[in-house]
Amino acid sequence: MLNLTLNGLEISVEKGTTLLEAAKFYGMEIPTLCSDEALSPYGACRLCLVEIGTGNHSRLVSSCTYPAREGLTVRTHTERVVQARKLLLELYLATCPSSKTIQDMASKLGVTKVRFKQKHEECILCGLCVRMCAEQMQGKAIGFVKRGIKRRITAPFAKKSEDCRLCGGCMYICPACQARCQGPQEKSPICNACLNLSAPCLDYFEEAMCYMDPCVACELGTGRKAKAQS
Amino acid sequence: MEERTKTDLENLKKQNGSSVVSLLQEVQEKYNYLPEELLREIAKERNIPLMDIYSVATFYKAFSLSPKGKHKVVTCSGTACHVRGSEKVTREISRTLGIESGHTTEDGLYSLENVSCLGACALAPLVVIDGEYHGSMTSAKILEILNGHTAGKKENGCCCHDQGKKENDCRQVSLPRA
């Protein structure tokens, strides 16, 4: 057992526990975008930042990848951490505003403005779908390609993969590609916005987030076929 | 494709344990690019997920998924080369060959590549043609070199064959001392 201080609380956890797991176990909530209990930690979104150490020697680390250490001082909601998280969320909002998960998280953390140039990306490269496919489905049908700003998630040669079994795991776990719920607008009690939404994930493979053909998750997915034929 | 795929796979099977990168390097060396069918075969044969191979193939600039030209012209846009005017030189090459960086001429003879620092900044601006380093380039100088090169090529096909040299002899690196 390792003894550490978590937000002033003396705790002890088993060796190999990550800080995120420890915090969760002791009921302290840390926002995450790229971590899932069933998948290996990846450390891509950085939202799970916590501050370790004290005074001038403190620093920010991603709690989902940082293993607990004997005598460590961990603080999950310091000013510095909160600021960093808010900034990250602003960036995510600027990249991918159509994600409900991100929008919800932004509201929760009180992010009220976005100071960056607005883009409309369909992917935040969190890698959840890639890990889902490889680790839980033993599929390896999709993965990262290229690097730097050209990094994308796609199937080999941007074609439908032979390894894909249409399980839908990638779409299930994706925090970005769910349609946005705007809620009912003032004038009517029912919004039906989702009926008119062109599903965000149904474009072409190269830049698309949907690798399923035909799309089993989206019952409204007629737009795709029309697009492919034209 | 069928034929060569077979023999290649035979060879590849022999060297068990070599990593994806070295496999791909070999394929790239041989064909000057990575043919899709071959990658698919390799994946099947070696039991490597195709996705892994594809990831690696797209990650490294040394690999190309479309056929590359016989002769490689590499320009540098690293800091040192940039401040000493590599942009102009690159533009001149683009104009002469009629291709943008990252592309290959229609006759398949030249491909133009741009990298960020070739590790010989003292020679900036630097252009490497088939492994031969040409330092302190200007648009006039590069034009001369290119013209000489293309003229030679047009007469002899590749410079190495018809001058009694072995294939790829012309790729030898001759790095002048700065």
Ligand code: FES
């Ligand atoms: S959850 Fe830790 S970095 Fe994304």
Ligand code: FES
């Ligand atoms: S910057 Fe061109 S060689 Fe270093």
